[in-house]
Amino acid sequence: MACIVRNYRREPRIGMWSRQRSRCEKTYTSLAGCNYIPSFQNLTESTLDCPAPFQRVVDECFFMSTNSLTWENARHSCVGMGADLTTPTYLYSLRSFIRQGRKGSRIRSVWVGGKDNGPEGWRWLNGLPVNDAEWGKKQPDAKRAASRCLALRPGSHPLLYDEPCRSTLRYVCQYNGELK
Secondary structure, eight states: OEEEEOOTTSOOEEEEEETTTTEEEEEEEEOTTOSOOOOHHHHHSOOOOOOTTOEEETTEEEEEOSSOBOHHHHHHHHHHTTOEEOOOSOHHHHHHHHHHHTTTOOOOOEEEEEEEOGGGOEEETTSOBOOGGGBOTTOSOTTOOSOEEEEEOTTSSSOEEEEETTSOBEEEEEEOOOOO
């Protein structure tokens, strides 16, 4: 099961729980810049089965595309897999997943599940508002008149940027299966 290694000398990391040793070990993924670290209890009480080709990251299942599509086509592709564009609980865990999956290729931005809903403002597909603290410098960029969709830049902090929905980017799908 996933857990958080709380090391105050270095940044927190995601690890795996060792029942034999009753501790979190084998650190894998950095959570640098994470504003919220999930409680240990929340990570160990549930498990989530991720169907292929999704990969488990903490308690979420992600798939990163190898092709680039517009935001609408990316969402359609995710829905075709029984998923949707990602609305991650842990944004920096998603960033780490993207960084690990790129294997030498440069990924400037990926589509995630959020959009400018006009008077309602920026919302994730699950209906929650996009947190202002997660926007990149000078974002969202209101100068663009075209419809705007949410992109994540894994090399930036904060991570979120707006992009014209007609741009073609790689994308991350999220499977929201039932927790056991």
